[in-house]
Amino acid sequence: KQEVTQIPAALSVPEGENLVLNCSFTDSAIYNLQWFRQDPGKGLTSLLLIQSSQREQTSGRLNASLDKSSGRSTLYIAASQPGDSATYLCAVHNQGGKLIFGQGTELSVKP
Amino acid sequence: NAGVTQTPKFRVLKTGQSMTLLCAQDMNHEYMYWYRQDPGMGLRLIHYSVGEGTTAKGEVPDGYNVSRLKKQNFLLGLESAAPSQTSVYFCASSSPMDRSVWNQPQHFGDGTRLSIL
Numbered sequence: 001k002q003e004v005t006q007i008p009a010a011l012s013v014p015e016g017e018n019l020v021l022n023c024s025f026t027d028s029a030i031y032n033l034q035w036f037r038q039d040p041g042k043g044l045t046s047l048l049l050i051q052s053s054q055r056e057q058t059s060g061r062l063n064a065s066l067d068k069s070s071g072r073s074t075l076y077i078a079a080s081q082p083g084d085s086a087t088y089l090c091a092v093h094n095q096g097g098k099l100i101f102g103q104g105t106e107l108s109v110k111p
Numbered sequence: 112n113a114g115v116t117q118t119p120k121f122r123v124l125k126t127g128q129s130m131t132l133l134c135a136q137d138m139n140h141e142y143m144y145w146y147r148q149d150p151g152m153g154l155r156l157i158h159y160s161v162g163e164g165t166t167a168k169g170e171v172p173d174g175y176n177v178s179r180l181k182k183q184n185f186l187l188g189l190e191s192a193a194p195s196q197t198s199v200y201f202c203a204s205s206s207p208m209d210r211s212v213w214n215q216p217q218h219f220g221d222g223t224r225l226s227i228l
Contacts, residue, residue, distance in 0.1 A: 004153075034216060043115075043201055043219035044154075089153070098169060099144075099217065101154040 002027045002094050006102035013080055014110050021075040021105045023090035028068045031093040035064050035075050038087045038104070047088075048075070080109045113137050117202050117220035124192045124227050132187040132223050134202030142205045143185035144169075144217065145177060147198040154201065160185055192227045199224050 003026045013019050023033070032051050036044040048057045048064040050073070056065040063076040073090055087106045091099040115136045124130060134143065144159040146169075156169030160179040174196060176188045185204075189196060203217040 036219075041222075043221045044203075044217075046216035046218070049216050091154075098156050098159070099154075103151065103153040 002030075002092060002100045004090060004092055004100050004102040006088075006090060006105050008105060009103065010106040010108075012108040012110060015080060015082060017080050017109075018076070018078050019080055019107070021077070021088050021090075021107070023073040023075070023102055025071045025073075025092045025100075027092075027094070028071055029094070030068065033064075033066050033073050034091045034093065034099070035062075035073075036089045036091065038089060040086075044089065077107075080107075082109050082111050085109050115202055115204055115218050115220035117200075117223050119223060120221070121224045122226070124189075124225065126192060126194060126227060128192050129188070129190050130192065131189075132200055132202075132225075134185045134187070134204075134220060135183055136185075136202075136204040136218070137183065138204060138206065138218065139182070140204035140206040140218070141182075142217075143179065144203040144205075145175070145185065145187045146201045146203065147171065147196075148201060148222070149198050157187065157200075194227045197225060197227045 005024045007022050034049045035047045038044050050057045050066040061078040066073045087104040089104045091101040118133045145157040146154040148154045155171045158177040160166045163182040166177045178186045200223045202220045205217040
């Protein structure tokens with residue numbers, strides 16, 4: 001059974017700092033891995049999707065990497081801003097066609 | 112740009128009552144999903160649909176039923192609500208360019224907050 005783990009559960013950093021969020025999964029047979037952002041009381045917004053054949057994806061200040069063999073992904077946020085404060089979730093798309101989510105990392109960027 | 116719309120946004124029910132949550136998407140997506148989000152549990156898939164008239168069970172389907180009579184709508188029903196079904200419910204949709212792989216991001220609604228007393 002696929003299990004997705006995100007560490008840390010919560011993170012607080014000062015504005016301007018670069019940071020890394022971690023995601024690990026137990027079954028490497030995945031179609032893709034997706035990173036989402038969730039603001040309080042809101043739904044999920046897709047940030048980046050990495051296909052199983054890819055190593056990384058970039059969007060603005062965000063860079064996500066994928067190492068299928070070790071079951072790991074990282075989300076790198078450069079020059080963090082208070083507006084980046086949110087919960088970040090990673091999810092893997094199993095070959096059964098279902099998204100399996102981690103529990104999220106709650107990020108707080110202090111001005 | 113409505114995207115995925117969920118109604119209602121909030122609801123309080125008594126144990127044993129029934130209700131239906133509605134999800135509507137205007138992106139002509141083939142696939143639709145219902146998740147529940149609970150503290151410490153993350154999001155878990157309840158049911159999903161890969162096209163009009165089709166539904167399938169997800170990870171936690173017990174106590175829920177779904178219907179996909181129209182491509183744009185996906186209904187989640189609780190026949191006899193229980194306190195354990197208190198949660199935030201999210202609907203999502205996606206449309207794979209290639210039906211052999213799941214390579215398109217899912218788009219989420221803003222959620223329905225449901226409390227069962």
